[in-house]
Amino acid sequence: MAGTGQTRHLPEAPAVVLVGPQLGENIGMVARAMLNCGLGDLRLVRPRDGWPSESAAAAAAGATAVIDGVRLFEATNEAVADLQLLFAATARPRHMTKKTTTPRRAAADMRAFAARGGRAGVLLGPESRGLSNDDVALADALITIPLNPDFQSLNLAMAVLLVGYEWYLAGADDPGPALAMPKRSRPATKDEMGGLFEHLERELDACGFLRNEEKRPVTVRNLRNIFQRAGLTDQEVRTLRGVIAGLASGRGD
């Protein structure tokens, strides 16, 4: 996985700042989630088990560029000194006069901010207890992830993934492929569809399936609807005509 492609994280992507992370493994999984989302700027404030960390590198599973670029800080305010818009990710509500937002809204804010040349970041606390109130106070707003209120515990990498995912999608030129069809074959023409229908109905007449004259128009329409709805390719029309011919040709054997 190593290669230049890894560095496709953009300069305007938000920084991720982990305050007092405990397990190297979790730092590695954060790095991996970041690279999934095109984020590259990872900053650590007093990681409990020191840095560099073998377990972090192992858990990063190929997100080497993020691990190699990690910067270490002694204090949270130093780690966020160059940032201009800072969100604090918190699981539990804080009794502070501070705006609370969601990953989706924060992503839109960060994109708009970056478009004007601003630097944004997200702050996350230790696995066990989250951010201190002093660290939260550094942030412009809180991010809470709006999931099942009865089971909110998300590990660090999961929280980073959801914030990063929203950030990534917020920058997509278009919101993603619309139920796209593979292009390996062209859609059947109406003429080809008509040929399929005539073939099927001719054989169904021959075997007696359509002998009820009263029901015939409804049955024929229903069958045509099924194949119409499937959005067939020209190749699929040929396959289905082979199926009809095959099933019918057994006759008289």
Place this chain on the structure above:
Amino acid sequence: MAGTGQTRHLPEAPAVVLVGPQLGENIGMVARAMLNCGLGDLRLVRPRDGWPSESAAAAAAGATAVIDGVRLFEATNEAVADLQLLFAATARPRHMTKKTTTPRRAAADMRAFAARGGRAGVLLGPESRGLSNDDVALADALITIPLNPDFQSLNLAMAVLLVGYEWYLAGADDPGPALAMPKRSRPATKDEMGGLFEHLERELDACGFLRNEEKRPVTVRNLRNIFQRAGLTDQEVRTLRGVIAGLASGRGD
């Protein structure tokens, strides 16, 4: 953590079906991600290290209700037999004529579908190699997660989290109608679809259409995809089985 609060997953929430998961730890993390998102129906097809699993229970970190409710299956088609709308999560593109969608669009589809009483699910393959083409063929559409194309590797729990997160959020809005189902008839179950496929393939074997052993798997998969895509109702499955029987029954006349 066990308690009634945990069971806030809703009956209409999609099922998560893991085919051949390798590590119990990953199954536990999937259970945790599911409960974060209010999902409760976890199904396993041939977990490599057996079931129950101590490492799964440990990694579930409190998502006991999901682990306790796990159902085991020998084959993928049995695990999805009662589902009517099935998405296959795939990292790499598949050369199949099948719709591809995103977690956000799939979530809206599943919500709209559930609102009309349908049962939906998401299929995920083993950590190492993803779903087999035969398993993918069972699905109505593929979900790919639109993240950094240069670093797409997401572990199982991460993929489940993103799909579940979108499903959870989609419940906040009114998703509106998508993948519209006819209202006069209910969507066919996977079991009914399986019956249709077996019927068709049995007759195609009998008439010699599938005699080329080398091409057989591809032809069978292509045919299944066509009918899968059509979004058949139970009534339409019966009609098509009548068509197959009718065409084949002419034999010997």
